[in-house]
Amino acid sequence: MKEILHVSCSPRGNASESYRLSQKIIDHLMEREPEAIVVKRAIGGAVIPNVDENYAISQQSSADVSKDGSMIYSEQLIRELESADFVVISTPMHNLTVPAALKAWIDHIVRARRTFNVTSAGKVGTLQDRPVYVAIASGGRFSGERARQPDFLTPYLTTILGTIGLHDLTFFSVQGTGSGPDAIAQSRAITDQQLQAHFYSALLTL
Numbered sequence: 001m002k003e004i005l006h007v008s009c010s011p012r013g014n015a016s017e018s019y020r021l022s023q024k025i026i027d028h029l030m031e032r033e034p035e036a037i038v039v040k041r042a043i044g045g046a047v048i049p050n051v052d053e054n055y056a057i058s059q060q061s062s063a064d065v066s067k068d069g070s071m072i073y074s075e076q077l078i079r080e081l082e083s084a085d086f087v088v089i090s091t092p093m094h095n096l097t098v099p100a101a102l103k104a105w106i107d108h109i110v111r112a113r114r115t116f117n118v119t120s121a122g123k124v125g126t127l128q129d130r131p132v133y134v135a136i137a138s139g140g141r142f143s144g145e146r147a148r149q150p151d152f153l154t155p156y157l158t159t160i161l162g163t164i165g166l167h168d169l170t171f172f173s174v175q176g177t178g179s180g181p182d183a184i185a186q187s188r189a190i191t192d193q194q195l196q197a198h199f200y201s202a203l204l205t206l
């Protein structure tokens with residue numbers, strides 16, 4: 001049975017725009033994999049603690065100094081990721097990049113000697129690649145002709161998830177949520193078309 005890991009990062013929970021968009025992605029995946037189970041990891045707000053002292057020491061040495069605290073949590077989050085066939089991350093843009101909650105999750109899953117190894121050629125990921133869908137909501141626009149701010153979110157996620165071996169990333173977004181209901185409706189409609197195009201062409205290649 002296939003597994004979809006849904007990591008939702010908005011402090012607004014299920015009412016958030018990014019969650020709404022991610023649910024559409026999951027619906028499309030479920031059409032393709034009707035038996036799939038969805039594992040929910042809601043991390044919006046301050047649910048995930050920052051990594052602790054022993055974890056930080058381990059990351060700058062050649063051995064793990066602890067099997068407690070953040071190490072336990074890190075292991076749990078990594079195993080969740082490892083057992084997923086698809087990963088769906090829903091996230092708002094906060095201050096041009098990922099929100100603190102998503103960064104805390106990343107600090108736990110990107111772990112030396114576990115999800116990547118340091119080699120003479122640089123960091124090499126250990127995870128098997130799998131499709132990762134990222135659903136983003138932003139108050140302003142960060143892509144296209146009307147973008148008025150830089151985007152440190154999509155390049156960052158691409159690089160950091162690539163570090164652990166996850167390269168098959170697809171981004172969808174609802175941008176301009178701060179511009180009123182008409183702008184949101186328009187942005188949602190454009191994204192719906194992109195979802196249709198993406199998942200319809202994926203079905204054709206099955």
Ligand SMILES: Cc1cc2nc3c(=O)[nH]c(=O)nc-3n(C[C@H](O)[C@H](O)[C@H](O)COP(=O)(O)O)c2cc1C
Nearest residue numbers: 010016017018092093094095096137138139140177
């Ligand atoms: C702390 C904070 C920082 C934000 N920074 C940005 C930003 O840099 N760029 C942007 O376009 N929107 C920014 N926003 C607006 C959110 O991205 C926007 O409201 C989005 O629709 C929230 O998505 P959600 O409903 O999934 O939480 C910020 C919101 C908050 C709370």
